Amino acid sequence: MAFRQKHLLGIEPLHPEEIKTVLDVADTYVDLNRQSNKHSDALKGLTQINMFFENSTRTQASFELAGKRLGADVMNMAMQASSIKKGETLIDTALTLNAMHPDLLVVRHPHSGAVDLLAQKVNCAVLNAGDGKHEHPTQALLDALTIRRAKGRLHRLNIAICGDITHSRVARSNLILLGKMENRVRLVGPPTLVPQQFREFGCEIYDDMAEGLKDVDVVMMLRLQKERMDGGFIPSEREYFYRYGLDADKLAHAKPDAIVMHPGPMNRGVEIDGTIADDINRSVIQEQVEMGVAVRMAAMDLLARNLKAEREANNGVMV
Numbered sequence: 051m052a053f054r055q056k057h058l059l060g061i062e063p064l065h066p067e068e069i070k071t072v073l074d075v076a077d078t079y080v081d082l083n084r085q086s087n088k089h090s091d092a093l094k095g096l097t098q099i100n101m102f103f104e105n106s107t108r109t110q111a112s113f114e115l116a117g118k119r120l121g122a123d124v125m126n127m128a129m130q131a132s133s134i135k136k137g138e139t140l141i142d143t144a145l146t147l148n149a150m151h152p153d154l155l156v157v158r159h160p161h162s163g164a165v166d167l168l169a170q171k172v173n174c175a176v177l178n179a180g181d182g183k184h185e186h187p188t189q190a191l192l193d194a195l196t197i198r199r200a201k202g203r204l205h206r207l208n209i210a211i212c213g214d215i216t217h218s219r220v221a222r223s224n225l226i227l228l229g230k231m232e233n234r235v236r237l238v239g240p241p242t243l244v245p246q247q248f249r250e251f252g253c254e255i256y257d258d259m260a261e262g263l264k265d266v267d268v269v270m271m272l273r274l275q276k277e278r279m280d281g282g283f284i285p286s287e288r289e290y291f292y293r294y295g296l297d298a299d300k301l302a303h304a305k306p307d308a309i310v311m312h313p314g315p316m317n318r319g320v321e322i323d324g325t326i327a328d329d330i331n332r333s334v335i336q337e338q339v340e341m342g343v344a345v346r347m348a349a350m351d352l353l354a355r356n357l358k359a360e361r362e363a364n365n366g367v368m369v
């Protein structure tokens with residue numbers, strides 16, 4: 051099996067074959083999720099703990115559902131009410147949880163690198179559910195699955211990632227994944243939100259939507275991450291929508307069959323026009339949510355197989 055990881059901390063360490071394996075397994079879970087009986091025993095007997103230090107709707111719900119459908123015992127830690135608020139360090143919290151023998155730890159944290167650090171301190175599989183501006187690997191994998199199913203392939207596509215690139219872990223993970231799979235990625239947005247150093251990922255940068263969207267197969271819009279902004283990155287939301295918000299006129303520059311994506315949560319009327327977001331002929335935003343559950347099932351299933359294999363090699367001892 052072409053998936054050798056112990057943790058899923060980012061897209062960076064993944065080989066293209068490993069990405070393909072996750073997507074292939076996820077395809078089987080899409081089928082399962084469309085049945086009345088959605089249960090499998092892949093994580094039976096295992097304990098999954100979700101620790102979200104930052105708000106989440108889709109990601110937390112879909113990790114929870116994914117674990118339950120695979121038969122794990124799933125616990126959601128209420129981090130807002132946890133001892134972190136009393137001054138406990140992230141590492142102490144992790145060690146405390148570790149002593150309860152979880153098998154899978156799903157972590158979202160506002161600081162880049164916090165999830166990697168935590169993974170070094172525990173002896174279970176850790177999944178990064180978004181760390182600061184760094185990575186959000188399951189988002190990039192679910193986006194990849196959505197694109198592969200809509201376009202029939204995941205290579206040699208022209209893809210525009212638009213908007214607030216600076217603050218987006220979604221953009222980083224997608225850039226890395228789409229590059230590994232040999233697509234051409236363009237970044238489109240105002241210079242204040244698209245750092246020039248992103249050229250090192252091998253992508254082109256545009257500050258004009260008409261040019262940036264010309265003939266692309268995929269238009270990926272990003273949320274304006276106001277909570278991560280401490281200065282004036284845009285003149286006003288109205289002006290931003292006028293220049294960079296996706297509406298029918300701007301979308302007309304893309305290929306006629308181009309799909310529209312957004313990781314959510316959406317700011318309607320800021321980065322995307324509501325009618326485009328709801329247009330079932332162009333928008334795959336709901337499919338992204340559906341693929342999210344399947345991809346998270348696949349990622350946890352594959353990590354659990356590696357965990358069990360490692361424990362078996364150690365005669366059943368927790369590693």
Ligand code: ASP
Pocket residue numbers: 180186219220272273275313314315
């Ligand atoms: N839900 C995604 C994330 O957690 C995108 C966003 O918040 O804009 O990064």
